[in-house]
Amino acid sequence: MKKRSLNALMFSFCLFAFGCGSDKSSSPKLVSPLTGSSAGQKMPPFVAHDQFGHEVSSETLKGSRGVVFLFFRSADW
Amino acid sequence: MAAISYDSPAILKDFADRHGIDYPLLADPQSKIIASYGVLNPEATGMMKGMALPGYFYIDSNGVIREKYFEAKYTDRFTANNVIGKLFPELAEEASQKVEAPHLNLELGQSDCVVAPGSRFSLVAQIELPRDVHVYAPDVKGYKSIQLEFAPSPELEPTPPVYPPSRVLYLDAIKEQVPVFEGKFRITSEVKTSANADLMKSLGASGKTITIAGKLHYQACDKTTCFLPTSVPVAWQLRILPLDRQRSPEAIQHK
Numbered sequence: 353m354k355k356r357s358l359n360a361l362m363f364s365f366c367l368f369a370f371g372c373g374s375d376k377s378s379s380p381k382l383v384s385p386l387t388g389s390s391a392g393q394k395m396p397p398f399v400a401h402d403q404f405g406h407e408v409s410s411e412t413l414k415g416s417r418g419v420v421f422l423f424f425r426s427a428d429w
Numbered sequence: 430m431a432a433i434s435y436d437s438p439a440i441l442k443d444f445a446d447r448h449g450i451d452y453p454l455l456a457d458p459q460s461k462i463i464a465s466y467g468v469l470n471p472e473a474t475g476m477m478k479g480m481a482l483p484g485y486f487y488i489d490s491n492g493v494i495r496e497k498y499f500e501a502k503y504t505d506r507f508t509a510n511n512v513i514g515k516l517f518p519e520l521a522e523e524a525s526q527k528v529e530a531p532h533l534n535l536e537l538g539q540s541d542c543v544v545a546p547g548s549r550f551s552l553v554a555q556i557e558l559p560r561d562v563h564v565y566a567p568d569v570k571g572y573k574s575i576q577l578e579f580a581p582s583p584e585l586e587p588t589p590p591v592y593p594p595s596r597v598l599y600l601d602a603i604k605e606q607v608p609v610f611e612g613k614f615r616i617t618s619e620v621k622t623s624a625n626a627d628l629m630k631s632l633g634a635s636g637k638t639i640t641i642a643g644k645l646h647y648q649a650c651d652k653t654t655c656f657l658p659t660s661v662p663v664a665w666q667l668r669i670l671p672l673d674r675q676r677s678p679e680a681i682q683h684k
Contacts, residue, residue, distance in 0.1 A: 388467035388482070391495055395488045396465035400433070400455040403441035408453055411492075413431050418489040420512070422432040423468050423481040425503065427444035427454070428677040 435460050435479040439681040447675070457481075470503075476683040485512050504547040504624040510540040511550050511619070523553065530661045532649035533558050543668040546632070547624035552587075552665055554616045554645055563609040564647045566595030572607065573648035573658040577616045580642040584628050584669070590618040602653075622669055629671070636670035 389396065399409045413419045431453040434441070441454040455462070460479035463469050468482045483506055484499030496516065498507045514521035525538040538553035554577050558564065565574040577590040593615065595608035620641065622628070631637065641664065648658040676682055 388484070388497060388499065389465075389486065389494055391497060393494050395486070395492050395494055396462070397492075398462045398465065400457055400462060401438050402431075402453040402455055403438055403445045403450075405438055408431070408455060413453065414488065414490060414492060416490055417517070418487060418495070420430045420516070421466075421486045421488065422430070422484075422509075423463065423466065423486075424432055424434050424483045425470075425480045426434055426440075426477075426683065427436050428440045428681075428683050429476075 431455055433457055433462055434481060435463060436683075437681060440677045440683075443677045443681065468499075487512075487516050500549070502547075502624075505549060505621060506547060507549045508541045508544060514540050514551060525553075525555075528661065528663060530645065531659050532562060532656055533564070533647075535645065535661065535663075537663055537665055539665050539667070542666070543670060544622055545670055545672060546622055546628055549619055549621045550667075552618045552620055552641065554590075554663065555613070556610070556616070557613045558611055558649070559651075562649055562651045563598060563611045564649050566608040566610055567592055568595065568608050572655075573646065575610065575616075575645070575647040577618065577663075578644050578646065579618070579620075580644075582639070582641070584623050584639055585641060586621040586623065588619045590616050592616055622667075628669070632669060632671040634671065636668060638666055638668045641665040641667055 395410060397410045399407060402408050410419075433455045435457055436444075436454075437458050438456045441456055444450070445454055457463050458479070460469055460481075463479070463481040466486065468484065470477070470480050470482050473480045482499065483503060484497060485507065486494055487496040489495050498512055498515075500506055510521060510523075514523065521540065523538040523540060524542050525536050528535045528537055534557040536555040536557075538555060539550065540552075541548070541550040544550055556564075556575075565572045567574045567576065575592075579585075579587045593610070595610055597606050598609045598611075599606050643663050644660045645663050646658065646660045649656050
């Protein structure tokens with residue numbers, strides 16, 4: 353895992369995390385404590401396109417040490 | 430490692446180009462992946478309908494979800510270094526500084542030196558005691574235990590420090606059993622930067638550097654002598670940058 357690239361990726365998302373402009377769903381009230389797939393469950397498989405238009409599957413992303421998925425709100429706002 | 434959002438590949442490419450990101454950014458414009466992982470934000474409306482609740486999943490090589498890191502508030506999130514440090518300590522990049530302290534070697538570390546508002550990062554006090562020297566663990570009675578204390582700050586929300594397991598030492602001279610730390614050990618604390626309006630306003634266009642101040646209290650003893658209790662000032666520097674509010678080109682924006 354390339355540390356510096358990963359850190360740059362994550363930091364960029366953190367800086368972009370909240371979005372800009374009006375955000376009616378973004379009042380800082382608590383959303384329910386997650387929610388989401390639980391530890392111990394099998395990961396839901398998927399296929400998606402990356403930023404280069406390449407098709408990528410969850411299986412190919414999973415390396416010998418597993419994989420980390422970051423879900424984020426948006427790279428646009 | 431991959432990041433997933435409800436953005437189009439075009440939005441993701443624009444973002445990746447601007448920030449020099451070469452890891453996969455996966456487009457999920459129908460929010461099918463987001464929904465399958467149970468992180469679809471049910472309250473999002475308008476152009477935000479379909480967006481994910483932000484956070485991390487760690488999946489092992491057998492495809493089983495092992496850990497997840499999410500916050501209750503969308504404005505808060507773990508930093509990547511914090512997550513990596515928990516999952517793969519050998520890959521963690523931890524900044525460190527040595528501090529003068531009586532009777533022990535003290536080194537301060539932090540998972541991140543630069544963060545965004547609402548970031549959850551970690552602070553470390555790594556202590557190394559000389560041979561035959563011990564300090565008292567927090568659950569000791571009748572002695573000055575080791576304690577890492579943070580000064581209050583409106584910009585930070587520290588969690589109570591976490592201490593390692595202690596070991597019971599039998600003090601023959603006084604016929605007592607006491608919980609102690611010896612050798613090398615770490616005290617860690619997770620800290621979150623505020624995301625409130627006051628902090629955001631104070632960052633201006635280029636951000637600011639703050640000092641996270643505190644004290645390490647302890648009493649060191651060797652086989653024959655207990656030294657006077659002492660308190661050593663500790664401090665970490667942290668740069669907080671403002672949020673990036675640049676949108677994608679208008680033609681590809683969410684509408």
